[in-house]
Amino acid sequence: MAEMHDSEKLQAYYDGELPPVERARMQEHIKSCADCRHAVERWREVARTLLEPPILRPSDRFVAAVMEDVDALERPVAERAAWLPGWLVPSLALAASVLIFYLSLPSSIVNFDSETMLLSGDETQLAMVLGSQPPRPDEVLGLALEQQP
Amino acid sequence: MTSNPTEEAEELDLIRAAQAGRRSAFEALVRRHHVRIIQLCGSLLGNQAEAEDAAQEVFLKAYVSLTRFEGDAAFGTWLHRIAVNHCLDLLRKRARRKTDSLDELVEREGRAIEAADLAARLLATLPEEQRVAITLRETQGLNYEEIAKVMDCTVDSVKGRLKRARETLEKSLRHFLSAGGV
Numbered sequence: 223m224a225e226m227h228d229s230e231k232l233q234a235y236y237d238g239e240l241p242p243v244e245r246a247r248m249q250e251h252i253k254s255c256a257d258c259r260h261a262v263e264r265w266r267e268v269a270r271t272l273l274e275p276p277i278l279r280p281s282d283r284f285v286a287a288v289m290e291d292v293d294a295l296e297r298p299v300a301e302r303a304a305w306l307p308g309w310l311v312p313s314l315a316l317a318a319s320v321l322i323f324y325l326s327l328p329s330s331i332v333n334f335d336s337e338t339m340l341l342s343g344d345e346t347q348l349a350m351v352l353g354s355q356p357p358r359p360d361e362v363l364g365l366a367l368e369q370q371p
Numbered sequence: 372m373t374s375n376p377t378e379e380a381e382e383l384d385l386i387r388a389a390q391a392g393r394r395s396a397f398e399a400l401v402r403r404h405h406v407r408i409i410q411l412c413g414s415l416l417g418n419q420a421e422a423e424d425a426a427q428e429v430f431l432k433a434y435v436s437l438t439r440f441e442g443d444a445a446f447g448t449w450l451h452r453i454a455v456n457h458c459l460d461l462l463r464k465r466a467r468r469k470t471d472s473l474d475e476l477v478e479r480e481g482r483a484i485e486a487a488d489l490a491a492r493l494l495a496t497l498p499e500e501q502r503v504a505i506t507l508r509e510t511q512g513l514n515y516e517e518i519a520k521v522m523d524c525t526v527d528s529v530k531g532r533l534k535r536a537r538e539t540l541e542k543s544l545r546h547f548l549s550a551g552g553v
């Protein structure tokens with residue numbers, strides 16, 4: 223089929239993103255076009271060699287371990303809540319839970335970059351570390367992307 | 372990451388219950404998603420040994436900010452987002468430690484480099500956003516729209532990132548093969 227190469231469409235085809243009609247048309251094109259066929263084969267090769275998902279057998283203890291951490295987070299917060307004025311409880315509980323979360327992790331696996339965030343002096347980042355405002359995932363992503371060189 | 376309507380409704384019930392503080396509901400959510408999240412962490416970190424620890428922290432972060440989840444994206448997408456951010460943090464810390472370049476490694480160990488090590492090293496040469504995009508697509512099987520949600524970018528950016536990632540990986544793989552590896 224005499225059709226122009228369209229590398230964006232070809233990639234969409236490879237990624238399974240084309241609607242059925244366009245998909246069929248691209249399939250026809252590929253049959254007769256060695257360039258496009260080879261491009262798809264190379265992408266497949268890259269994926270097979272470098273991006274194959276590992277075969278995983280998560281440890282049987284994984285879910286239990288997460289729940290133990292969750293329980294450890296909740297316990298002190300509940301105890302504290304008993305003797306504080308009601309209006310203070312939510313913010314303190316939150317601050318405490320975030321703090322306890324970081325303290326409760328073994329130092330070798332504390333990965334949240336609190337050090338950098340504290341040193342940066344940026345208000346949002348400080349708030350995230352101090353827990354007055356827990357990070358929304360998109361905020362964290364925003365920071366993550368901002369910080370790259 | 373797409374699931375059927377019944378599963379989605381069930382999941383929404385679990386999320387509401389977990390947000391209301393029911394422990395067993397959060398546990399059920401962890402059970403549903405942990406394999407994929409561990410897999411994602413392993414792929415992004417290029418290290419299976421660290422994957423479970425990282426994923427454990429991801430679920431804790433999710434727990435702490437659970438009330439912020441408003442259901443505008445799928446819960447799985449939201450978890451992917453937390454996992455991506457967390458792993459990027461870990462990778463940045465790791466980047467501060469010096470590692471051999473691929474060429475140094477080939478010279479030192481020749482053909483003995485393991486496939487997983489090669490994959491991790493070649494992926495590490497990609498800019499972060501390309502590495503994340505290609506991992507979400509090829510390893511996790513997310514579609515363009517889901518990737519855009521996880522990465523908070525447009526579908527067009529996703530396409531561009533995938534295209535550039537594939538070009539670079541293709542070149543490095545060829546370079547590595549011609550240098551006598553694997």
Ligand SMILES: [Zn+2]
Binds near residue numbers: 227228251258
């Ligand atoms: Zn063509």
